[in-house]
Amino acid sequence: MTDQAPADAQPADAQPLVVTTDDAGITTIRFNRPETLNALSKEVALGLLDALRTAQTDGSRAIVLTGGDRAFSSGADLQAKRDSAQTGSILTEINQIMVLLRDSAVPTIAAVSGAAAGVGCSLALACDYVIMNEKSFLMLAFTKIGLMPDGGASALVAASAGRHRAMRMALTAERVYGERAFEWGLASELVSEQTPLERAAEVAASFAAGPPLSLAATRRAVNAETLGTLQNVLDRETVGQGMLLSSEDYVEGTTAFREKRAATFTGR
Template structure:
């Protein structure tokens, strides 16, 4: 059994915790598959799910120290299926975010139905900093909540969007004092777990289909674009610069 993801059941609520603290919860293929298995099992046995990391980080995104640096790493099509499955779960999901929710980790947080952010946390799509484009459905998920120009701002600049701004942009459900994000997520989950399960499922399904009608097309565009970009010189330079802790020298090739 993978130790990269931990699960804890309390009554009708399952908490799924990303457990790779040595890398700020960076995600590799094993971790992503473990998340998928954990939420699938939780959906069959619980009435609400909390997805979280630790105090330092929800998830810093794909693991650049591992396979990504070798142009391998996460199977993006498989990761997309897991993100789509989270969106389609018949029970409410709550993301409890502290520290960064970056890259495909940001996609995981945004896929949840309710997003509780610590006041010191932030969202980030840093893909262009290593010569890639946003993936994990984030091109649709961000635009659906924040609008086109704000989505472009996050995607093109790779800036950190602090929790207060994420709330203002419509990307977070609420912001809470530092250290209380998981407690607040538990309170929200407990309310959902006592709610009318069928009505909650029908509500989230209707809203997701209305606001994310282009999600499958976005997944396909992201996979196609990312495959091409991973073969580029700019990607090789971006990853090398990241690992060397220096500014990249992109050439557009």
């Protein structure tokens, strides 16, 4: 197994994103910010984008995206969201990641343990194959802090679960745990005897041993039909999110979140 981090990088346990590729060509990308439940910072978004791009040309035969036991990813961290109100950088990078996941020539697998919330939910659903267990959950928590879904969530959830279930998740911010996620079509498999990552390794090995041209053509065909308008969705979300990030409701929502109290929204 090879580690793609540069020689002078931090030890793997200290890196916010750990990328490895084994001899079978399986690239595993692991979020490693447990103190934030693997929230996406600008550094992580840039690292993920680079890792996904590299996997398109380095001989990788499958990509596994995963986090830790407590969280796959809790979404973009609040500081990254605040910075986006000024620069738009994190949303730009996230949108590039989503398009790359859709268009990847290499099959992608999400091994979801714990929370996949906000853009973490988008990242999981943008993968070709989603593996969950009964304790893992998907959540669109945006309205809790006065925002709207981004990272393509408004298309990704609807493409898998349908309009009304997408509306339910987006408007209520409820947690959709593994069993229900599987029933709704948001997960490819629900595992109980293995961890999601263990099962993902098996699926990745199957993809890695499969016909790469055939797999690439198959995923392109399915994604063209179901996610062909993803770029338009991302553009629309970016405009809407930009307006909401400058609203008083967003300030109140994030303040209430930090203070662990119910928010009082005014529509301003």
